[in-house]
Amino acid sequence: DAKTTQPPSMDCAEGRAANLPCNHSTISGNEYVYWYRQIHSQGPQYIIHGLKNNETNEMASLIITEDRKSSTLILPHATLRDTAVYYCIVRVTDSWGKLQFGAGTQVVVTP
Amino acid sequence: DSGVTQTPKHLITATGQRVTLRCSPRSGDLSVYWYQQSLDQGLQFLIHYYNGEERAKGNILERFSAQQFPDLHSELNLSSLELGDSALYFCASSPYGTGHDEAFFGQGTRLTVV
Numbered sequence: 750d751a752k753t754t755q756p757p758s759m760d761c762a763e764g765r766a767a768n769l770p771c772n773h774s775t776i777s778g779n780e781y782v783y784w785y786r787q788i789h790s791q792g793p794q795y796i797i798h799g800l801k802n803n804e805t806n807e808m809a810s811l812i813i814t815e816d817r818k819s820s821t822l823i824l825p826h827a828t829l830r831d832t833a834v835y836y837c838i839v840r841v842t843d844s845w846g847k848l849q850f851g852a853g854t855q856v857v858v859t860p
Numbered sequence: 861d862s863g864v865t866q867t868p869k870h871l872i873t874a875t876g877q878r879v880t881l882r883c884s885p886r887s888g889d890l891s892v893y894w895y896q897q898s899l900d901q902g903l904q905f906l907i908h909y910y911n912g913e914e915r916a917k918g919n920i921l922e923r924f925s926a927q928q929f930p931d932l933h934s935e936l937n938l939s940s941l942e943l944g945d946s947a948l949y950f951c952a953s954s955p956y957g958t959g960h961d962e963a964f965f966g967q968g969t970r971l972t973v974v
Contacts, residue, residue, distance in 0.1 A: 775891070789904075791967060791968070792864070793903070793950070795962045836903075846915050847908050847918065847951075848893070849905060850895075850903035850905075851959060852902060
């Protein structure tokens with residue numbers, strides 16, 4: 750599976766949009782981009798995933814560049830409860846798809 | 861609540877002992893994954909079962925073994941425990957286990973080896 754690169758940390762003000770970047774320059778055509786988050790030692794929580802089109806759900810939006818080499822997770826109105834480690838993962842669609850977690854981005858939402 | 865249940869939540873045991881961690885997947889999910897999270901290693905994939913059969917192995921030690929039963933619950937057995945095995949152990953489940961279904965994680969079992 751392709752590797753991902755994320756900034757180790759970022760801060761965001763409560764109520765503002767949080768834009769979390771992820772680089773996956775070696776992504777293959779059959780790999781999805783997944784985002785999970787982990788709130789302080791709880792089990793990781795699924796956020797969103799996509800292949801090449803932008804995706805939106807009740808939690809977030811995922812913007813994938815046209816060349817698919819990078820993506821951005823957008824939390825539209827960050828709250829204090831969004832403080833967590835966010836993981837960007839690429840995952841092969843046709844295999845028995847284990848999730849390989851990297852170090853992620855520690856996001857701290859401040860009042 | 862993800863629908864994935866892990867028991868026990870906490871476990872303290874001595875070096876050299878053996879423990880069993882249990883995972884009940886979400887209703888209808890056929891795949892179960894096990895992960896280990898220690899302070900210095902992050903989330904490490906251990907093993908994946910689909911409908912009772914092993915499908916993928918990660919960084920799982922030979923002292924560790926797992927199985928998935930006909931009712932789809934899974935157990936992770938850890939033997940000859942060492943201090944370094946202290947970690948959070950997470951189980952996740954998904955409907956199929958292919959690359960484009962969502963995996964839902966339980967709240968983990970915190971294992972402390974003393």
